[in-house]
Amino acid sequence: MPNSVVYKPSPIRAALCMLINPGMLVKKGMEQMSWPFSLLISGAAFALFFLQTGLDLMRAGEVGLMKVIFFSLVGFLYGSLIVAFIALVAFFVTKAFGNKHTLEWTIAAFGLSYSSTLVFAFIGLMFSIFFQWNTAVAFGVSGVLWALAPMIATVKEMTGGRVWVSLVVATVCGGILLFGWAILGNSL
16 A cells, blocks of 8 residues: 655645745645635735835835835735735636646645745845835845745646746736736825
């Protein structure tokens, strides 16, 4: 009888694994992940990123404290809702390429892809608070870009290892995120 080991990471360990080895997590450990927890990761990441933006603008005298808090709330909603929407798009597009994963799996994987963004945003926030640096661009944007590698690993798993399809779908998903961010930024 074959002895198979099932990888069952805790939610925090899964988030850290998505930073270091996203391919292994999406192949072996996503079934146990909660999609609401994963969206909390992406929501928190964008909340901290938008908080940094607000602090940078407050330091420049362009906004007050209430606007900074508002930015954080908008960031949380953006990171939760738009990431869920992007996962939905990827789910339906990859069905044409044999995706056998559930929508819940897809949302959980996409949400956890932003674990690196959360780490970058937290570190950037510390630099912003303690050193009074403007950190939104350096740390926030870098964190969002670091999320692309786990996203590619996720889409690659969803397409049965089709690298070019994965790159195209992940690029479109990343483009939706950045385009939405630009629209949101211009409207605030």
